[in-house]
Amino acid sequence: MNATAPKPALESDASQHPTDPSAGPDDLSLRVLREHVSSVYAAYNASVFVHFGLGAALGAAMYVHQPRLWILAWMAAHLSFGLVLFFMPRWHEGVPLVDTTRWARRHSRTVTAVSMATATAPLLFISAGDLPVTSVVTVVIIGSCARAMQLLWPLKPALYGYTLPMMLSLIAALAWQGDALHFFLAVFSLGYLLFTLRVGDQQHKLLTDSLVLRFENEALAAQLGKQIAVAERASAEKTRFLATASHDLRQPLHAIALFGAALENELREHHGGRNAQRLMRAVNALGNSLDTMLDVSRLDAGVVMPVVGPVSLDALFRSLNHMFAAQAEQRQLQLRVRASGLWVRSDPQLLYRMLSNLVDNALKYTARGGVAVRARARGDMVWIEVLDTGIGIAPEQHERVFEEYYQVQNPGRDRAQGLGIGLSIVQRLSRLLQHPVQVKSRLGGGSRFRIQLPAAAPLVADVEPAAAFRSTAASPEAVIHATRARILLIDDEAEIREAMTGLFHAHDLAVDAVADETEAVEVLGRPDVQERPFALLMCDYRLSNGDNGLDVGLRLQRRFGLQAPLMLVTGETSPERLQHVRASGVPVLFKPVNAAALLHALADVVPKAA
Known part of the structure; x- marks a missing residue:
């Protein structure tokens, strides 16, 4: 059967038979065979028309050359076979995978029968005394094999079944004539047959190997997809666990901080x-560790929104300098902070947080020498650099130091060196503010962050932009309007209620x-x-x-109809809940809250007239 080059496997076929990562070698072989069968059947109609059309044209030419009734009979039988x-019935995409082998064999038998029917032409038409007829028959047979070979590469039995009967018949008919010219054509046809079968074997192996590779890649991709889904589920479960654990840890720590302050x-x-x-120092250290982890959650949740404006670097x-001098x-x-007179566009509090984390990190990893902070103008840009004479960072670790919990030369997790989150926060703030951070360092030679x-x-x-980050003791003046x-x-x-009540009473508040909304309604209904x-409604977020x-x-x-402002106090770290709180615009304090921070927050929220 004549045909053009094979068409690629149909997409719908692949979608109906998705790759099973657990499929065995037998199933993989069936899927490869299915693609081969799909390819050869893709041009089935065209192949039938072309092959039997050429056969009819050959018979008509033979009848014109030598009118014989048996030629007409041959033509009629040939065309009938084509019909x-x-x-x-032919293969289609809905055929089950398990039936693929049967259809492959059926197609191989069909093309073998077609080839055997066509193989009668050389035996009937070639003769020693009629060279033009010999030439026409030879060209038609060889051309038919050449065209069909491209389609039948995927099915080796079909390739052999179609090629061998016609070509062997042609070779035998040519050799039978006995003269030198026909013998030469027979040898040429034999060489062509061997070459055709060799190329067909190579192409079949190439097609099969490419399909095997494709399905193996699909299987690996499916396995990877499942593993990614498992990892995502594990990550989500870990996040939920950590959020719950963080909340449950913050609740008693909040109470401990308040009772400790009173004690x-x-x-x-x-x-x-x-x-x-x-x-209280131990409690505050633990609270600072939890707050650092909360900062990561807040940044990942997108609840931190920068307020960009001119910032004085000197301020x-x-x-x-005030924060880290001690x-x-x-x-x-030595801590050298050099004035520059420069101004930049940034969020003052977030920029301060970036620099404080860099300075804090530099001090932790510097044993001798010191840390310097400087700023330099570079065209329409300003470079802020934090330099130290510390242990340095190996080149292969330059990227890893921005990962959570990764610390250089701290395998024992020394708590004095922090949690390993500071530089991770720096990187997140860098992306949020669009302030690129570069690191240059070598092991034992100090580091420079720019x-x-x-x-x-x-x-x-020239105001101090970072006052909100400095922790100071609560003064009576700061809260006197709320007493x-x-x-x-x-x-x-x-x-928590007992601890908060004790703290408020200690400051004449x-x-x-109450424990819930029902009790609050009862209180608000009193005369x-x-x-x-x-003057203030203070609620825990998770009730x-x-x-x-x-x-x-x-x-x-x-x-x-309360005019009293609402303030939330929560131990939540879930990104979704943090986004919900931020969207409300209600001020929020994160547990554990020390007494000083709580009183300062009251001073900011409670109306002056209260």
Whole structure:
């Protein structure tokens, strides 16, 4: 059967028989065979028409050359056979995979029968005394084999079944004539047959190997997809576990911090006051570790939105110097923060956080020498550089130091060197602010971290942009306007309510502490609320029975027409919940909250008239 080059396997076929990663060699062989069968059947109709059309043309030429009735009979039989093949059932995409072998054999038998029917032509038409007829028959037979060979490469039995009968018949008919010319044509035809079969074998192997490789790649891709899905599920489960664990850890730590602050205040003049101070230092260190991890969650959740404007680097550098001078002196290191008079466009608090993490990291990994912070103008850009004389970073670790929890030369996880999250936060803030960070370092030769920022025109006022990051003790002046405020606290943890109540009472703040919305409704329905209304509604975000403090607080404000602002206190680290809180615009404190931070937050939120 004549045909053009094979068509590629149909996409719908692959979709109906997806790759099974657990499939064995037998199933893989069937899938490869199916693609071969699909390829040879893709041009079935055209092949039938071309092959039997050429046969009819050959018979007509022979009849014109030598009118004989048996030639017409041969033509009629040939065309009838073509009609039978045209209307025969054929393979289609809906054929089950297990039936592929049967259809491959059926097609091989069909093309062998076609070849045997055509093989009668050389025996009937070639004669020693009629060279033109010999030439026509030879060209038709060889040309038919050449065209069909391209289609039948995928099925080796079909290739042999179609090629051998016709070509062997032609070779035998030519050799039978006995003269030198016909013998030469016979030898030529034999050489062509051997060459054709060799090329066919090579092409069949090439096609089969490519299909095997394709299906193996699909199987590997499917396995990889499953493994990725498993890893994503494990990551999601780990995230949920860590969020729950973080929340559950923050709850008691929040209570410990508040009880500890009260205990420290009571024992200030007592001989046990030193132990209370040590306790609070340990609690604050643990709280700082949890807050660092929370920063990562907040950045990943997209709840941190930069407020970009002109920033004085001198003011920001003064804040850095104030914050780290004592730490550098304690480690007997030099801290040089150089004024430059430069201004940049950035978010002052987030930029301060980037630089403070870099300086803190430099001090931790520097044993001798010191740390320098400088800024230089470069065209319309400004480079801020943090340099140290520390242990340095090997070139292959330059990228890894920005990974979470990765620390250079800290296999024992020394807590004095932190959690290994600081540079990860720097990288996240770099992407958020679009301030590229570069690192240049060599092992034992110190490090240089460079931040590239756009320059800005200076403003008249030179304010300290990073005051919000400096932790200072609460002063009476900072909260004096809130000392007569009345607060409604909603928290389902009894220990939290007791600790918060004790802290508020210690600062002469009136507080009504309840466990849920029902109790809050009862409190808000009392007559004394009209005489002395609440100045603040403070809610824990995660309450019992699936409620959250944001929804509860908003419902209470609407129901009772409260003018008191709402403040959330939460131990949540889930990115989804953090986004929900941010979208509300309600101020939020993250547990554990120390007493100073809590009182400062009250001073900012509670109305001055309270």
